[in-house]
Amino acid sequence: MITVQGLNRRYGETVAVDDLSFTARPGAVTGFLGPNGAGKTTTMRLMLGLEHGGGRTTFGGRTYRELADPVGTVGVLLDPGAVHPARSAYQHLRMVASGARIGERRVREVLSLVGLDDVRRRRAGGFSLGMRQRLGLATALLGDPEYLVLDEPVNGLDPEGVHWTRALLRDLAEEGRTVFASSHLLSEMALTADELVVIGRGRLIAAQPVEEFIAAYTRSEVVVRTAGAEALLAELGAQGATARREGPDTVVVEGLDADQVGELATRAGVRVRELHTRQSSLEDAFLAATAEAGQYTGQREHGRKAA
Numbered sequence: 001m002i003t004v005q006g007l008n009r010r011y012g013e014t015v016a017v018d019d020l021s022f023t024a025r026p027g028a029v030t031g032f033l034g035p036n037g038a039g040k041t042t043t044m045r046l047m048l049g050l051e052h053g054g055g056r057t058t059f060g061g062r063t064y065r066e067l068a069d070p071v072g073t074v075g076v077l078l079d080p081g082a083v084h085p086a087r088s089a090y091q092h093l094r095m096v097a098s099g100a101r102i103g104e105r106r107v108r109e110v111l112s113l114v115g116l117d118d119v120r121r122r123r124a125g126g127f128s129l130g131m132r133q134r135l136g137l138a139t140a141l142l143g144d145p146e147y148l149v150l151d152e153p154v155n156g157l158d159p160e161g162v163h164w165t166r167a168l169l170r171d172l173a174e175e176g177r178t179v180f181a182s183s184h185l186l187s188e189m190a191l192t193a194d195e196l197v198v199i200g201r202g203r204l205i206a207a208q209p210v211e212e213f214i215a216a217y218t219r220s221e222v223v224v225r226t227a228g229a230e231a232l233l234a235e236l237g238a239q240g241a242t243a244r245r246e247g248p249d250t251v252v253v254e255g256l257d258a259d260q261v262g263e264l265a266t267r268a269g270v271r272v273r274e275l276h277t278r279q280s281s282l283e284d285a286f287l288a289a290t291a292e293a294g295q296y297t298g299q300r301e302h303g304r305k306a307a
């Protein structure tokens, strides 16, 4: 379990992280979401003790600094550019591995796991962002860690890389590891994460399973296609339901489920051609949950981001 308690960080006037507490559990991918400048990167740096600030984060009961074997306990991807440009992927991994007493065999394993085998001798300075991300993931996985803290792991990856990373994170969680990953790709997070931690202006907005978050911040609608739209609207109105026309033969109903709408239509003698529930997306829920925080952050974003 990753336990984050009361994290705080100010940069002059800017409160980057404001009394933030949450947990990430083993066996799950926890997605970390927030509008630009919400404080995600700062939070992750605080979690790892890379930033001075208030609060405490533990990985299975110990802070990062207290860990006897940090590389073998917490895999970290924070800045994929943090590789010496003259070093090859192989040299970079060998260097990190030797500092953590990890053998050459594991270096080869992670290189092939992330698909960098063919380019392992090439200078990292010539790597694309996607290749640097893969190298960053390889570095994070080197110690076969129980916890993963990954800042934007799919940033800069092509669709195949995004798909591959999703499968990797799911596999790691299914093996019982605790995976905590930020992303601004909401549709991707909807497919990858089990749980969400959503922040705005450095504060916690929500910490709950993905489906619960979507249900809490959106309303699902039932869409009916019928030649009898007028009659159906009249029946729905008579029953006090909220409904609207969305085209000549389409009625959209709020606050009732598909069974209830089907029954109402039957009662009104309206023949239905199509009836389905329109699910809201994680993006809809995220926009609703962070609307205020996003605007506020946008207006006051004057601080310089750490390199």
Ligand SMILES: Nc1ncnc2c1ncn2[C@@H]1O[C@H](COP(=O)(O)OP(=O)(O)OP(=O)(O)O)[C@@H](O)[C@H]1O
Binding pocket: 011, 014, 015, 016, 034, 035, 036, 037, 038, 039, 040, 041, 042, 043, 184, 301, 302, 303, 304, 305, 306
């Ligand atoms: N070194 C710094 N000096 C001053 N202000 C900073 C510094 N680093 C971050 N900030 C400010 O702290 C706030 C949180 O920034 P942070 O980078 O943690 O957000 P984020 O959620 O990771 O954003 P993004 O999604 O854009 O990367 C922002 O207002 C940012 O401008």
